[in-house]
Amino acid sequence: MGSMHNYQKQMGKEVIISDQKLQFEIFYNKARIFNNLFFFYFGIGLIFLTLLFVQLFSTESKMLNGTIKVFYWLIVLGFIVHTAGLILLWYISGHAPWSNAYESMVYIAWATLLSGFIFSKNSKITLAATSLLTSFILMVAHLNWLDPEITNLVPVLNSYWLMIHVAIITASYGFLALGALLGLFNLILIIIAPRNSEKIKLTFKELTTINEMTITIGLFMLTIGTFLGGVWANESWGRYWGWDAKETWALASVLVYSFVAHMRFIPGLRGGFAYNFTTLVSFSAIIMTYFGVNYYLSGLHSYAAGDPVPIPSFVYYTIVIVAILSFISYRRFKSFKSDAD
Numbered sequence: 001m002g003s004m005h006n007y008q009k010q011m012g013k014e015v016i017i018s019d020q021k022l023q024f025e026i027f028y029n030k031a032r033i034f035n036n037l038f039f040f041y042f043g044i045g046l047i048f049l050t051l052l053f054v055q056l057f058s059t060e061s062k063m064l065n066g067t068i069k070v071f072y073w074l075i076v077l078g079f080i081v082h083t084a085g086l087i088l089l090w091y092i093s094g095h096a097p098w099s100n101a102y103e104s105m106v107y108i109a110w111a112t113l114l115s116g117f118i119f120s121k122n123s124k125i126t127l128a129a130t131s132l133l134t135s136f137i138l139m140v141a142h143l144n145w146l147d148p149e150i151t152n153l154v155p156v157l158n159s160y161w162l163m164i165h166v167a168i169i170t171a172s173y174g175f176l177a178l179g180a181l182l183g184l185f186n187l188i189l190i191i192i193a194p195r196n197s198e199k200i201k202l203t204f205k206e207l208t209t210i211n212e213m214t215i216t217i218g219l220f221m222l223t224i225g226t227f228l229g230g231v232w233a234n235e236s237w238g239r240y241w242g243w244d245a246k247e248t249w250a251l252a253s254v255l256v257y258s259f260v261a262h263m264r265f266i267p268g269l270r271g272g273f274a275y276n277f278t279t280l281v282s283f284s285a286i287i288m289t290y291f292g293v294n295y296y297l298s299g300l301h302s303y304a305a306g307d308p309v310p311i312p313s314f315v316y317y318t319i320v321i322v323a324i325l326s327f328i329s330y331r332r333f334k335s336f337k338s339d340a341d
Contacts, residue, residue, distance in 0.1 A: 025092045025150070033085035034106050037078060038138035041113075044074045045131030052125050056199055068124065075131050079117065082110050093150045096163045101294065102148045104170050105141035109134045111174030115217075119178075119210045125203070126182065126210055133181045143312070161232040169225025169250075173286055175218030176257065180283035182211040183276035184322070187329040190273065190336050201336070208272050211279055212264075219257040226250045245297040249289040256285045273333040277326055 017025075048071040055064055086107065089097040098107040116130025142148070153162075186207050193200040229250065230240040241247060260278050263269045269278075 021092060024088060028085075028088055028092055033081065033088075034109075034138055035142055037082055037085070038135050038142065040078050040135075041075070041131045041138065042135035044071055044078065045128055045135060047071060048075065048131060049125070049128035052128055056203060072120075072124065072127065075113075075127060076117075078131075079110075079113050082113065086110060089150070095153050095158075096167065098166050098170055099153055099162060100147070100151070102141055102146045104166070105137055105146065107167075108170050108173050108177070109137040109141070111171040112137060112177050113174075114171075115175045115178045115214060119214065123203075123206055123210055125185070125207065126178070129181050129185055130178055133177055137177070159232065159235070161228070161235070165225055165228040165232050168221050168228065172218045172221035172225055173290060175214050175221065176283060176286055179211050179214045179218060179279045182207050182214065183278070183280035184325070186211070186272065186276040187280070187325050190329045190332050191325070193332075193336060204272060204336075208276060211276065212261075215257060215261055215279060219254070219261050222250075222257065223254050226254055245293045246289070249285070249293050253285045253289050256282050271333070273330060277329070280322065280326075 048068070051064065051068050051071065055068065086097050089103065089106075093099075093103075098104040113130050113134045116127040116134075120127040140146070186204055189200055189204050189207075193204075226247075229247070233242070233247075234240045260275075260282050263275055263278060269275070
């Protein structure tokens with residue numbers, strides 16, 4: 001066995017994996033970094049958000065403020081570990097860690113939390129919410145139908161465009177996911193807000209403003225990423241645009257979010273409810289672009305083969321819950337409207 005190993009190292013030194021990389025891969029598999037981060041983000045984010053809710057409905061407390069700072073830095077710690085995990089995955093695989101469904105979900109989770117940090121100076125609620133959203137994305141990444149195996153790149157992905165196009169367009173999903181979450185959070189605020197609560201209404205306006213900035217950044221990245229995808233397609237397949245299912249839905253997503261970004265210029269759609277509701281439901285276009293095309297439609301970007309992946313049952317529950325929350329929030333917004341807009 002030893003002589004065979006020595007022979008492999010001597011004759012195949014250009015392709016054989018180094019002992020150091022093997023040790024790092026063993027550590028990566030045993031540490032289960034992203035699986036453990038799911039539980040970490042969920043626990044810390046839930047407590048953090050609860051504390052911020054208590055702060056909304058109570059007077060200032062030094063102890064409460066100090067506890068909130070502790071949880072803020074715990075999320076920072078989680079983000080550092082998340083970043084280190086991506087770097088480690090990059091080193092082990094030898095390519096950018098967003099080349100398949102599992103890796104891209106882990107990267108989108110990272111980009112989502114990054115978007116929360118960008119806006120955390122103005123709103124700690126945004127960071128707490130993104131921590132919970134990140135945990136949900138990591139949970140989906142570890143479902144049975146996503147394979148976390150580290151593999152070699154297929155030839156078409158063995159390109160520098162993997163680092164440019166995929167990184168930009170999948171990072172935009174993180175910002176747009178944050179916009180959807182802030183929209184949901186604002187609908188909940190409308191429902192639970194007591195009458196004449198100026199603090200709640202101020203928070204609503206603040207989160208709506210952050211939502212607008214988030215959607216703007218996400219749309220910009222989505223548009224640039226889609227354009228660069230056309231450049232990559234020309235290099236790989238000899239044409240910029242072929243109305244492939246992924247290309248078509250990427251364009252549809254750009255158009256949907258272009259409408260969302262310009263809603264404030266339409267007199268009948270300037271209200272806070274309309275904007276937050278639309279940012280929430282518009283994320284379904286991204287879900288279709290990312291999951292629906294890959295697993296249910298045929299095309300150059302499709303993973304579909306044989307029987308389609310069953311739609312998880314929680315999708316139906318989510319649709320029902322969002323519909324109920326939206327209806328109640330719409331009815332409640334009539335009394336909330338005058339001070340919130």
